[in-house]
Amino acid sequence: MAIYEVYSHPALLRYRTSICTKATLFLLLVLCLTYIPPLLVAYRSHGFWLKLSTYEEQPIVRFQYQVLLIAATSTNGDYVAWSTFQNFNNLQGSNLRIPSISAREEDQNQDGKLDQLNLKLALPLEPSEQIYSVQLILTFSYQLFRMSTFVMQSMAYIQHSSAIPGSQLFVSGDLKLQQRQPLKHRGLDTTYNVSVINGNSPFASAYDLTTIIGSYQERNISTVLSNPSPVWVLGRAARAPFAINAVIRYPVQIISYQPGFWEMIKFAWIQYVSILLIFLWVLERVKIFVFQNQVLPTVPVPLVKQHLS
Structure with missing residues (x-):
């Protein structure tokens, strides 16, 4: 068997x-x-x-309709200027030129967050005036919510100069976050939720670009206009205004932050x-x-x- x-x-x-x-x-x-x-x-x-980690988030950005413009009309230091700050305009005297300006923010993918700013500015000039360089500051409200709640006032600085006078400056770039230190993993951070430009000051030193940009660059967290790709257009008619066209996008950012205790333990x-x-x-x-x-x-x-x- x-x-x-x-x-x-x-x-x-x-x-x-x-x-x-x-x-x-x-x-x-x-x-x-x-x-x-x-x-x-x-x-x-x-x-x-795990001492440092990153995540992706599209910030909530809003243009604050604050503008400071200085344009050189010669190579000898002559200029014209304008801003949305009345105290600055009062200091300009005959150099003041009031432009026409339009700004439109778009939500291209319909996700509830704005994706870009389209800004058009037409600066009136005297027939004898020409534009050789432009310095422009735009301010924004910048917010992050996914990990910690981070709120700040930021800016984009646009600058271009040429030896040949122009009729138009076109700029297209990304408003990118710059970090010298990581964000916290939770809580509320409003350290930099202060005005980039002190528009209430009656003193000229408060509107000096060296002071404004120098103070802004001391921040550990700021924004910068990345890859602006300026296009300087020549051939302005005698009575035509100088035009500035800017497209500023608000892209998804890679944010660095300090992990919390349980995330460190898990890793x-x-x-x-x-x-x-x-x-x-x-x-x-x-x-x-x-x-x-x-x-x-x-x-x-x-x-x-x-x-x-």
């Missing part, structure tokens, strides 16, 4: 010994070698604690366990070899299941 296997199960052996034996010391050594070295390997391989735990599994597998095979071959004396005791009738 043919014999075949109807059922199988592994046999379980227990290896017993007293406390003060070589087998006990060996087991303690194996436990230490199993759990401590993976921690040291993970820590010494750098990046065990460290993943690294530790991935190395621990290797040590568990190797040292378990070592224990099986040592005890099955009685390298260290122990008493094997089979586990017998008792069935109650």
Whole structure:
């Protein structure tokens, strides 16, 4: 009659010994070698604690309709200027030129967040005046919400000059976030929610571009107009205004931030366990070899299941 296997199960052996034996010391050594070295390997391989992380977010940007414009009309220091700040305009005297300006912000993908600003400015000039350079400051409200709530007043600085007088300046660029330090992972940060230009000051020093830009650049977090790609158009008619056309996009930003405690623990735990599994597998095979071959004396005791009738 043919014999075949109807059922199988592994046999379980227990290896017993007293406390003060070589087998006990060996087991303690194996436990230490199993759990401590993976921690040291993970820590010494750098990046065990996650100190900096990044995420993507499209900021909520709003043009604040604050403009400061200075345009050189000669190479000898003559200029014309205008701003949305009355105190600045009062200081200009005969250099003041009031332009016509239009601004339109668009939500191109209909996600509830504005994507770009289209600005058109026409600066009136005397027939004898020509424009050789332009310096323009536009201010924005800039907000982030995904991790911490970050709110600031920011700006875009547009500048271009040419040895040949022009009739139009076209600029197209991205309003990008610049970080010297990461954001917090939660909370409210309004450190830089202050005006870029002090429009209430009656003093000319408050509107000096060197002062404004120098103070702005001291911020740890700011915005800059990236890749403006200026186009300087020549050939202005005698009584035609000088035109400035700007397209400023608000792209998705890669934001760096300081991870919180639980995110750090999660990242460290993943690294530790991935190395621990290797040590568990190797040292378990070592224990099986040592005890099955009685390298260290122990008493094997089979586990017998008792069935109650």
